[in-house]
Amino acid sequence: xxxxxxxxxxxxxxxxxxxxxxxxxxxxxxxxxxxxxxxxxxxxxxxxxxxxxxxxxxxxxxxxxxxxxxxxxxxxxxxxxxxxxxxxxxxxxxxxxxxxxxxxxxxxxxxxxxxxxxxxxxxxxxxxxxxxxxxxxxxxxxxxxxxxxxxxxxxxxxxxxxxxxxxxxxxxxxxxxxxxxxxxxxxxxxxxxxxxxxxxxxxxxxxxxxxxxxxxxxxxxxxxxxxxxxxxxxxxxxxxxxxxxxxxxxxxxxxxxxxxxxxxxxxxxxxxxxxxxxxxxxxxxxxxxxxxxxxxxxxxxxxxxxxxxxxxxxxxxxxxxxxxxxxxxxxxxxxxxxxxxxxxxxxxxxxxxxxxxxxxxxxxxxxxxxxxxxxxxxxxxxxxxxxxxxxxxxxxxxxxxxxxxxxxxxxxxxxxxxxxxxxxxxxxxxxxxxxxxxxxxxxxxxxxxxxxxxxxxxxxxxxxxxxxxxxxxxxxxxxxxxxxxxxxxxxxxxxxxxxxxxxxxxxxxxxxxxxxxxxxxxxxxxxxxxxxxxxxxxxxxxxxxxxxxxxxxxxxxxxxxxxxxxxxxxxxxxxxxxxxxxxxxxxxxxxxxxxxxxxxxxxxxxxxxxxxxxxxxxxxxxxxxxxxxxxxxxxxxxxxxxxxxxxxxxxxxxxxxxxxxxxxxxxxxxxxxxxxxxxxxxxxxxxxxxxxxxxxxxxxxxxxxxxxxxxxxxxxxxxxxxxxxxxxxxxxxx
Amino acid sequence: xxxxxxxxxxxxxxxxxxxxxxxxxxxxxxxxxxxxxxxxxxxxxxxxxxxxxxxxxxxxxxxxxxxxxxxxxxxxxxxxxxxxxxxxxxxxxxxxxxxxxxxxxxxxxxxxxxxxxxxxxxxxxxxxxxxxxxxxxxxxxxxxxxxxxxxxxxxxxxxxxxxxxxxxxxxxxxxxxxxxxxxxxxxxxxxxxxxxxxxxxxxxxxxxxxxxxxxxxxxx
Numbered sequence: 001x002x003x004x005x006x007x008x009x010x011x012x013x014x015x016x017x018x019x020x021x022x023x024x025x026x027x028x029x030x031x032x033x034x035x036x037x038x039x040x041x042x043x044x045x046x047x048x049x050x051x052x053x054x055x056x057x058x059x060x061x062x063x064x065x066x067x068x069x070x071x072x073x074x075x076x077x078x079x080x081x082x083x084x085x086x087x088x089x090x091x092x093x094x095x096x097x098x099x100x101x102x103x104x105x106x107x108x109x110x111x112x113x114x115x116x117x118x119x120x121x122x123x124x125x126x127x128x129x130x131x132x133x134x135x136x137x138x139x140x141x142x143x144x145x146x147x148x149x150x151x152x153x154x155x156x157x158x159x160x161x162x163x164x165x166x167x168x169x170x171x172x173x174x175x176x177x178x179x180x181x182x183x184x185x186x187x188x189x190x191x192x193x194x195x196x197x198x199x200x201x202x203x204x205x206x207x208x209x210x211x212x213x214x215x216x217x218x219x220x221x222x223x224x225x226x227x228x229x230x231x232x233x234x235x236x237x238x239x240x241x242x243x244x245x246x247x248x249x250x251x252x253x254x255x256x257x258x259x260x261x262x263x264x265x266x267x268x269x270x271x272x273x274x275x276x277x278x279x280x281x282x283x284x285x286x287x288x289x290x291x292x293x294x295x296x297x298x299x300x301x302x303x304x305x306x307x308x309x310x311x312x313x314x315x316x317x318x319x320x321x322x323x324x325x326x327x328x329x330x331x332x333x334x335x336x337x338x339x340x341x342x343x344x345x346x347x348x349x350x351x352x353x354x355x356x357x358x359x360x361x362x363x364x365x366x367x368x369x370x371x372x373x374x375x376x377x378x379x380x381x382x383x384x385x386x387x388x389x390x391x392x393x394x395x396x397x398x399x400x401x402x403x404x405x406x407x408x409x410x411x412x413x414x415x416x417x418x419x420x421x422x423x424x425x426x427x428x429x430x431x432x433x434x435x436x437x438x439x440x441x442x443x444x445x446x447x448x449x450x451x452x453x454x455x456x457x458x459x460x461x462x463x464x465x466x467x468x469x470x471x472x473x474x475x476x477x478x479x480x481x482x483x484x485x486x487x488x489x490x491x492x493x494x495x496x497x498x499x500x501x502x503x504x505x506x507x508x509x510x511x512x513x514x515x516x517x518x519x520x521x522x523x524x525x526x527x528x529x530x531x532x533x534x535x536x537x538x539x540x541x542x543x544x545x546x547x548x549x550x551x552x553x554x555x556x557x558x559x560x561x562x563x564x565x566x567x568x569x570x571x572x573x574x575x576x577x578x579x580x581x582x583x584x585x586x587x588x589x590x591x592x593x594x595x596x597x598x599x600x601x602x603x604x605x606x607x608x609x610x611x612x613x614x615x616x617x618x619x620x621x622x623x624x625x626x627x628x629x630x631x632x633x634x635x636x637x638x639x640x641x642x643x644x645x646x647x648x649x650x651x652x653x654x655x656x657x658x659x660x661x662x663x664x665x666x667x668x669x670x671x672x673x674x675x676x677x678x679x680x681x682x683x684x685x686x687x688x689x690x691x692x693x694x695x696x697x698x699x700x701x702x703x704x705x706x707x708x709x710x711x712x713x714x715x716x717x718x719x720x721x722x723x724x725x726x727x728x729x730x731x732x733x734x
Numbered sequence: 735x736x737x738x739x740x741x742x743x744x745x746x747x748x749x750x751x752x753x754x755x756x757x758x759x760x761x762x763x764x765x766x767x768x769x770x771x772x773x774x775x776x777x778x779x780x781x782x783x784x785x786x787x788x789x790x791x792x793x794x795x796x797x798x799x800x801x802x803x804x805x806x807x808x809x810x811x812x813x814x815x816x817x818x819x820x821x822x823x824x825x826x827x828x829x830x831x832x833x834x835x836x837x838x839x840x841x842x843x844x845x846x847x848x849x850x851x852x853x854x855x856x857x858x859x860x861x862x863x864x865x866x867x868x869x870x871x872x873x874x875x876x877x878x879x880x881x882x883x884x885x886x887x888x889x890x891x892x893x894x895x896x897x898x899x900x901x902x903x904x905x906x907x908x909x910x911x912x913x914x915x916x917x918x919x920x921x922x923x924x925x926x927x928x929x930x931x932x933x934x935x936x937x938x939x940x941x942x943x944x945x946x947x948x949x950x951x952x953x954x
Contacts, residue, residue, distance in 0.1 A: 150844050154875070155785040157746020241788025244744040333743065416844045418875040420938060421783075423750045423931045437936065439753070552936065 002032045012039035013222060018370060025364040033302045033350070033357045040215070040268035040306060041275060041365040044528050049370045050494035051526050054507045058521045059514050064483055065522055066187060072113040072263060073181075074522025075190055076484045078548050082438060083187040084445060085119040088127070088180035088488040088544040090527035094235040095177040096224070099144025103177050104152040104238040105310055110181040111156060112264035115247050116313060118191040118254050119183025122422060123436045124153050126163040126179045127449040127488070127542045131172030133405050133724055138167070141175055142413075143725065148238075149179070150416040155240035156247070159425050160417035161434035163449055167405040170453075173224060173532025178488040180544040182447055184438060191254060193263040193273075195281035195316040195342050200260055202274070202285060202340035203322065205249070205329050206312035207242045209270070210295035213308025223493055224532040242311040242334070249332040250313065258321035265312040271305045273314040274340070275348050279366040281316075284343035289352040293335040301352040316342055376500035379460075386583055386592040394658055395706045397586045398630050399716050401659070404585040407627055408720035430639065431558050432477040432623050435549065444552035446480035448545050452626070453538035454579050455594035460502040462594040464509025464541045469602050469663060470625055471545030472517045476606040477623040477666060479556050479613035480547030485514065487524040487543055492536025494528050502539040503528075510541060516599035517606075519545070556613045556621040560640030563696035565620065566675035567644060569629060571605050571665030572688040575656025581627045582659035595661050602664040608687055609666045617678060620669040630658040632667050633692070634700055638714055645701040646693030669695055735953040737763040737778040740806065740822075742797045747783030747819065747930065754930035755780070758946035768800040777953035778815045779806055781822030783875075783928060793836065793878045794824030803829050815859055815953060816922040817945075820876055823914070823924035832917055832924045833891070834883030839876070840907025846875040848938065849927060850902040851913050855895045858916055859952035860923045863944040870941040872927035874905055879926035881908035881915075891915055899925055 002008070009019045012035055022030055022038050030038060040046060048055065060068035066083055067075035073087035091106025111121050126149055131138050153160045158181075195202075213236035253259060261281060265273045270292070278285040289304050299307075317325055322338055329336035343349075348365060350358040361368075401407050414429040426444055427435035433448040450470040456463025468485060475482040487510060492499040514521055530537045549555055577583050578592020612618040620640075622632045637644050649657035670678060675691070682689040699709040737759065739751045748765065755763045764774045768786075773779065786797035797803070803825070810816050810831055818826040826832040839845055848871050853864040864870065883891070888909055891897050899914035906926070914925025932942030 147843070154844060154846075154877075155744065155746070155788065157744075157784060239788065241744050241785065241790065244746065244785070244788075415847050418844075418846045420846065420873045420928070420931050421746060421750065421875060423753065423934070423937055425938075426936055 004029055004032065004035055012036065013043060014039055018042060021370065025368055026360065033305065034360055036302050036306050037271050037358055037360060040271055042369050046268050046272055047369040048526055049372050050374050050528060051489065051503060052371050053373055054504050058507065058511045060520050060522065062518065062520045065520055067190065068522050069524060071192055072116050074484060074486060075117065076522060077187055078443065081187050083185050083190060084182060084546060085114050085117050085185055086180065086182040086486055086546055087113050087523040088178055088486040088542065089113065089525040090176065090178045090488055090490060092174065092176050092490065092527050092530055095145055096175050098235040099141050100148040101235050101237050103145040103148030105236045106177050106179045107149055107152040108238045108240065108243050108310055109266050110179045111158065111243065112266065114181045114183040115250055116191065116262050116264045117185065118189050119185040120251060121158045121181050121183045122424065123182045123434060123447055124158055124160040124179065125434065125447055125449050125544065128163065128165045129171045129176035129540060130167050131175065132169045133167050135172050139725060139727065145177055146413050146416050152238055152240045154418045156244050157421050159419045159421050161419050161425055161436060161447065162429040165410055165413065166453060168453065168538060170538045173535065174530040174537050176490050176540055178542050180449055180486065182445060182546060191259060191262050193261050193277050193280055195261045195277035195283050195285065197260065198283055198342050198344040200316050200319055200342045201322055201338045202287065202342060203315050203317055203325060204292060204312065204337045204339045205315060206246050206334055207239065207309065208293040208295035208335055209304055209307050210309045211299065211303055211307060212236050214303060214306045223529050236308045236310050238310050245332040245334055246311050246313065249329050249334055252328050253325055256324060258317050258325050260316040260318060262313060262315040265314055267308065269306060269308045275362060275365045277314065277316065278348060278362045284345035284347045284362060285340060286343050286349040287340035289350055291337050291339045293337050301350060301357040305350060374494055374500045375497045376504050377497045378501045378505060379498060384592065386578055386589055388577060388583065388587050388655060390653065390655060392586060392655065393706065394654060395700065395702055395708045397582065398634060399708055399713060401581055401585050401627050401631055402634055402713055403716035403720045404581065407581060407631060409718045410721065411718060412721035412725055426552055426555065427478060427557060432474040433480065435478055435552065435555055437552055442551050442553065444549040446475045446478050446547040446549060448474040449542055450474060451540055451542045453540045454590060456506060456539040456541060458579050459594040460505035460539050461509035462597055463539060464506035465513035465597050466594065466663065467541055467543040468510055468513035468517065468519060469597055469599065471543045472519055473606060473623040475545050475547035476610050477556065477621045479554055479610060480549045481610065482517065482519050482545055482547040484520050484522045485543050485545045487521055487541060489526045490530055490537065490540040490542065491528050492531045499536055506539055506541040513599055517603055554614055554616060556619050558622040558636050558639050559620065560636050560642040560669055560695045561620055562671065563642060565669040565671055565695040567633065567646065567692045567695065568668045568670065568675055568678060569665065569690045569692050570609060570668065570682065570687060573629065573650065573657055573660060573662050573665065575651055575653060575660035576662045577656050577660050580659060580661045595663050597663050605664050605666065605687060608682065608685060612678060617674050618668045618670055622667045624665040624667065625661065628659040628661050634713055636667065636669065637700055637710055638717060641710065642695050643697035643699045643710055644693055644695050645697060648703050650690050735759055735778060735950050736776040737780060738766050738773055738776045739763045739780045739782055740766050740768060740802055742768045742784065742786035742800060744786055744788055745782050745784035747928065750930045751780045751782045754933045754946065757933055758943065759950060766802060768797065768802050771801045771805060773805045773809055778817060778949055779809055781818040781825050783820030783822060786821055786825065794821060794828040797825045798828035807831065810922050813919065813921055815949060817860065818924040819928055819930060820926055823926055824878065826922065826924040831922050832915060833887050834881055836878050837880040837882050838878050839880050844877040845905050846873065847905065848873050849905050851899045851927065852902060854897050854900050857895060858898065858920050860945055860948055861898055862952065863948040869902065871939060872929055872932050872941060873938065874927045876926055879906040879908065881912045883909060894918065898923060
């Protein structure tokens with residue numbers, strides 16, 4: 001038997017103190033298999049040891065929350081006995097090493113998290129962050145990630161309906177791939193992972209176990225250096241064909257009453273699924289590894305327990321139901337094997353070739369896993385108002401902004417995703433939120449992902465809160481009632497006090513906004529150690545939000561619909577240029593404070609806009625975010641192919657008015673009579689409102705002087721991405 | 735009109751086809767598993783879109799060998815209507831029910847967008863409710879929709895009025911912009927764009943309805 005040396009402990013990503021703790025919990029030294037099990041279960045990725053103490057502070061309850069964090073995904077009640085199940089998860093480290101497979105298996109993993117709870121996935125979103133456009137790796141990564149997401153999602157027949165993409169040099173060595181899956185189930189048919197009771201058969205379903213992905217979770221819990229390419233073998237290989245069969249087979253089995261508990265084998269594979277199921281069920285579990293379906297010969301217990309082969313599930317069945325279940329999986333030509341039994345010993349036991357190879361108290365892998373109160377420092381906020389050239393022509397800047405890396409059209413990406421399969425997509429990519437109908441009803445779900453990492457860098461608390469507020473605003477802008485969020489917290493190394501400070505502040509900000517907006521967190525994921533050679537990413541607390549439209553026919557979209565509509569701005573504009581797209585793209589500066597958030601005003605303005613949409617008073621709405629008022633007006637004009645004529649800036653200084661990124665604002669376009677009503681009602685409610693102009697023509701005209709044609713704006717806006725990917729020019733970056 | 739939808743492993747538009755048939759005919763189609771060797775008594779068989787057998791080997795190649803395809807061929811030989819959409823079109827060319835082949839898109843990327851097409855022929859059970867020359871918009875969503883056949887076959891298809899739909903802005907490099915073709919007996923249609931996603935104004939449009947209405951009028 002291999003002797004456990006300090007080197008082996010270190011190679012498993014465990015500290016000497018953690019190793020001592022393992023010995024104390026076992027009352028002896030672990031063997032190599034057990035050390036492997038501890039290393040994955042205690043990895044940052046599985047144990048949340050750096051963030052757990054802080055995540056506890058997030059609000060997770062509301063009358064409509066059926067299942068909060070702790071299960072495979074969150075569940076909310078959407079009325080009529082329907083439930084929506086959703087979660088967002090990162091696959092950052094693998095996607096950087098092997099973009100196609102990393103992204104594909106990220107999509108596969110999050111789908112399993114959702115369908116293991118009994119839901120049919122109905123929509124996918126993804127939030128992507130890449131390095132500078134002209135970084136030598138960027139095109140390769142964009143191309144691989146997008147085809148990986150498409151390759152998996154398209155085959156699954158689940159529409160990919162939107163997402164977001166940013167480019168920034170801080171992601172040069174650590175891209176972010178966050179995928180969100182939304183599914184539908186009946187509220188009384190939700191499947192959980194608690195393996196309650198002893199003597200029940202534990203069954204393995206799906207594809208065979210191979211040697212791929214061993215220690216993926218450990219890899220995902222460490223920084224990169226110049227040797228990261230060597231970690232390629234830890235990336236899993238996806239097979240969406242098998243996953244599609246697994247989805248259908250699982251839903252078929254779930255229509256029976258044979259299942260006690262079920263969980264997908266994701267990070268840390270068989271080990272984490274079995275240990276977590278036993279832990280949640282308050283039981284024990286005994287696995288006989290000889291029965292695990294194997295793709296390769298002579299696999300060791302260590303390899304089988306730690307493999308992250310994809311498209312596998314573990315279920316606990318009611319005794320005697322094995323044959324019924326097996327028949328279903330054979331029909332779908334999937335592997336099915338009884339590999340163990342639940343026990344009342346509260347121990348995780350694995351046997352191989354007749355010998356016990358691991359015997360660990362279940363709680364040592366869960367409750368007893370380390371939780372760290374890592375030291376953290378709060379950074380000083382940069383508060384000075386940045387200087388800018390007041391003479392720059394406004395429309396020239398607008399054109400530059402619409403063709404900039406973070407603002408250009410993402411059509412090149414989303415045309416590679418099937419966004420209309422299932423024939424329920426009501427709002428396709430390009431709007432404020434995607435809208436997907438609940439089939440056979442007039443209800444629809446609105447879905448969005450948001451975060452503005454440059455705000456989070458300037459002020460992590462505001463950045464966390466703003467991500468939540470923007471998600472809430474995007475859902476509101478289509479007319480949905482925001483219901484709940486999933487968070488995907490992407491940060492650098494938590495062992496650095498300044499990074500830990502970002503994490504703590506961002507979580508506090510998320511919590512504050514979620515409480516103020518009645519928008520609880522129901523699921524989430526943390527991805528830390530996004531650093532290469534000591535350089536961390538911008539703090540990126542991505543938020544995935546879900547809302548409900550009770551009557552989808554009332555939905556609003558961003559596109560101008562008629563000429564002669566009045567364009568109305570809702571919310572106060574002070575002209576906050578700090579950390580704005582304008583400052584970065586036109587002035588070449590990443591400076592200033594993040595725009596302040598007033599959550600009470602945010603709620604008041606949003607509730608007003610939503611009520612206008614619900615009452616049929618507004619069908620054309622756009623939330624304001626990156627690029628400010630003028631970028632949003634231009635986007636509405638381009639989407640509807642109707643021009644607009646706008647007057648002078650409301651504040652004395654035009655540039656901050658047109659491009660400032662003040663929060664809590666919306667644009668509405670409505671026919672004159674409706675617009676008058678809207679303005680009167682807003683004034684009654686003390687909501688700041690301003691009329692900016694009229695729709696019509698084929699250009700954006702400012703103050704009857706400056707003009708830019710839609711044709712010209714469209715060419716800039718649509719042209720950037722295809723040109724980047726064709727390698728036609730090196731785009732200008734700062 | 736009685737209909738059936740064939741379900742191959744990893745078909746993924748089978749439910750969409752079912753929903754469209756349900757909505758248009760008021761009758762649920764029979765969902766037939768690929769391992770079956772017989773079809774129920776139906777007027778129309780739909781081979782749905784998807785990634786049958788994960789597109790392994792070649793798109794549609796393995797599904798074309800499924801037990802149910804023998805019954806589909808017999809159904810077609812007897813004059814029964816067969817509609818192959820997207821992957822279903824690929825299965826039809828692979829099984830020899832339609833000429834030609836569908837290759838990788840010229841742009842080498844999966845493409846999902848709404849495409850405008852011209853209805854070339856209205857003399858068929860699938861298109862009689864359209865106007866000749868009418869422009870219709872359906873979504874495409876495929877990586878391998880680049881229709882290929884030799885010049886002689888293409889000339890024959892054109893000459894016999896079997897090119898049913900032609901792209902106005904070719905999204906995939908198809909020969910002569912062909913989006914959908916008919917067999918020589920005019921009872922088997924294969925097309926890459928998705929009419930079944932175009933039966934509801936809320937989800938994109940209703941240009942697909944006339945295809946189902948044509949079938950209902952002909953086959954009922």
